[in-house]
Amino acid sequence: MNAKQAIKEKALAAESASIALAAVSEADKNAALALIADALKGQTERIVRANTRDLDAADASGLPRPLLKRLVLDGKKILRLCDGIAGLISLEAGTGKVLLCVELDDGLELRKVRCPIGVVAVIFESRPDALVQISCLCLKSGNAVLLKGGSEARHTNAALAGVIAEAASRAPVPAGWLQLLEDRRDVEALLSLDAHVDLVIPRGSNEFVRHIMDNTKIPVLGHADGICSVYVDAGADLKMAVEITVDSKCQYPAVCNAAETLLVDGAIAADFLPPVAKALREKGVRLAGCAGTAAIIDVEPATDRHWKTEYLDLAMSIRVVDGLEAAIDHINRYGSGHTDAIVTNDQARAERFMEMVDSANVFWNCSTRFSDGFRYGLGAEVGISTNKIHARGPVGLEGLSIYKWKLYGRGQTVADYADGAKTFKHRPIHP
């Protein structure tokens, strides 16, 4: 059997499991999750041993220290993952929830019911913790999952997937719901399986996500760029604006919700730019700016290219704009629809910004770094979406669900309504 056929078999197994999984009760899924947490604790040694193999190989191959650190999975991290699973068990998955109920006519009741999507493929990079979080989110939401982790974590991932699948198999959960792909070529094979895979969630570099988006007919949920802006309005508290700008840029610059661009209303640029530049430079941030910026502070000249760059680093582009509308235009033109913030004391201008900026997350007087499933209280997230359909922003359990329409009748036919013998009543029923 060649690689392509092998991946198709895995997708078919996942598809078949997904159908059975749709009928598994929340209690049984929670029981499986509890067994998984127990097994992760009980088999910590097996996991750590596999992780050591990966770490040794990565060290020998000269993997940079920050990546090595992300690759580590020790007893402490496993306990934290188990805490996460306990949290997940306590959440309501919402599968089976009646979202809408209407009596179309006497004894003809329509229910819109939340249900799992089916088969979800998640492709993620080095951090092996993600395998546990993602597979547990998928199980909780009733989806079968095809997982492909970073190749530098292959032994860890295989151990984790083994522990999880074995543990879940002791609960009334269908086998095959978790499938591990192990090779980069497996991903290419996966991308052609749009008949069997309902959603792909890629997590990784811009280039990687864009490659996935460009090479599959499966719907893709996620984001390539994270070009986030902070706009400081004429009505801003400038001390607050400095703090928000510094936090948005510097609190963790390597992530998608860190700010790349600072937009400043021309009316306050002379007052605001010197202190914000000082605060950013104290944190080691390199600054580029437009001509208006350069007239006030000393910066490298910024061009169109800067407005489109996601630095993921201690660097920021500054543009002086002619008020709110110009800031909105800049963001809708150059931003990536991820997270954008306004700092102002003027509520009407803040509301207009949040209405007109076409981004997943639009913030008033707080840091762009807040856009995150955990901070939002959604529990874990499978990723952050900049899509305009299905799910936007941090994607948790709800983003892994869809709905179906169930119609309960007593023998009704459409002919009776078409010829006027009966008419629809459309009485809403509170679910």
Add this chain to the structure above:
Amino acid sequence: MNAKQAIKEKALAAESASIALAAVSEADKNAALALIADALKGQTERIVRANTRDLDAADASGLPRPLLKRLVLDGKKILRLCDGIAGLISLEAGTGKVLLCVELDDGLELRKVRCPIGVVAVIFESRPDALVQISCLCLKSGNAVLLKGGSEARHTNAALAGVIAEAASRAPVPAGWLQLLEDRRDVEALLSLDAHVDLVIPRGSNEFVRHIMDNTKIPVLGHADGICSVYVDAGADLKMAVEITVDSKCQYPAVCNAAETLLVDGAIAADFLPPVAKALREKGVRLAGCAGTAAIIDVEPATDRHWKTEYLDLAMSIRVVDGLEAAIDHINRYGSGHTDAIVTNDQARAERFMEMVDSANVFWNCSTRFSDGFRYGLGAEVGISTNKIHARGPVGLEGLSIYKWKLYGRGQTVADYADGAKTFKHRPIHP
């Protein structure tokens, strides 16, 4: 300017209008809809004159009579469209609705707010009424729309789009929200504009929809096939089962929610097949069947090809299956995830069927023909979706919306939470 550039200009104009439209109040959108209805009535002569040109050309080119009939737009149909607009005005669009509200911490409030998708492209076939319905649904839901109708209705479509855009321009609605494409090549140009168009909804033949799905990176909402089944369970009322089968097949066989396949539990096949075959044949239905069917009634032999065929005609494939699970397997394998019905008096088996059949619409004891936005009470629909994400089944106003996350703060930074100075409270607030 070549065709490709011209279409890009239209998409950019729509995109720009969509941003402004997101901030237009429901009252203003309703005012625009009322003006549109008035204008359609007031300019009926202009529209009918354009329609006559299309009808004359279609007649001369030998367009078949049923298609000619669909092409007619007269005063009576225009009045009915205006009634539809009045109904749409009375619906709540839900734009701006707060779906979830959580106080993350003191003075840090998160709101998940429904909003329009942005720019929607709808490509539809001959019936020009659709142009009015779709553009009004898009306006009501706050989306800019690119429309391409059937070329045989080009004069009618141009007149309708002109009347609608002119009327809306007298309300506080941004110009450019409605863009008409006029050429088949325009559609090809449109499909490459994934940076500016957020969703495509194709309505037409299987081949056409599949062509769109295969040739764009824009998310596509809709359905290609409509292979719907009726399963008659051992626990069925056989008289009811005959009525539901006949209605599902014959009430309007040319549409997607008409049934193509009849599945019959082996336990009742000998009792059920003769009367259902008689009733179907009285309506002129040609029957094909599996060997089990042929052992009981006289039918053309059915093969795998039959289970995959959408007849859209008075023809039906019959298969005798070994009970509920076999019926579910057949539907999940050969169906198109559109609409499937079970006829049974056994509630537990009905629930299992509705849980395990992975289709947008799953029905118990009623005709497959009920799956329709109007019958569901959703108001008009832009189409029926067999997608597994975003919107499933009949797509009305809600399917034309998405949400964004608004976070209202007072200067909060993430650093305070990361270093433990503050902790999240996640207090739900009822919106």
